[in-house]
Amino acid sequence: GAGVSQTPSNKVTEKGKYVELRCDPISGHTALYWYRQSLGQGPEFLIYFQGTGAADDSGLPNDRFFAVRPEGSVSTLKIQRTERGDSAVYLCASSTTSGGGEQFFGPGTRLTVL
């Protein structure tokens, strides 16, 4: 398919564990975004990449959260020492430019921290 893909679709982990969430953007999209969505709320911004660099990481809640995009395509969101409050759906989006155009979203990864 030509859309944004995310793996895994569901992830259940225990408090204190480390998790990695993967995002494959639409081919050729230079901008990639991570958002977090709690039940009943709109997505909240975490971090934005333009190419390989994090252009804006102001939404990361604390230093347990980190994301990389080493080759300017696939991105991985990493969460250390997970807490129950980290449970949410983590959404990835990509766009063709950094100019604020349409962002195409993936289906998300539902993270549950027990």
Add this chain to the structure above:
Amino acid sequence: GESVGLHLPTLSVQEGDNSIINCAYSNSASDYFIWYKQESGKGPQFIIDIRSNMDKRQGQRVTVLLNKTVKHLSLQIAATQPGDSAVYFCAENSRDTGRRALTFGSGTRLQVQP
């Protein structure tokens, strides 16, 4: 956007009627606005966007109206169909300030009665 927890505002309409979903934003610097549709278990899907130099834009069965004076955005869906049932989010950013991340509203659930 402000949180409404698990209790999203709900708009219930009859199939074939027109629907109007409203959204208020607070950032006067916002210059790009998007409406997204989100079905259960899926990521947000782009519906229509509008830039701040316009006050109306039409798509297929949808119209977005922007009133910058009162910072209000609305989505009108003509001849609503059961497939339109979903949660609708408005989102905005400010390209002029270099901000690329979208800020989402709290969402409205649209229920279409057959």
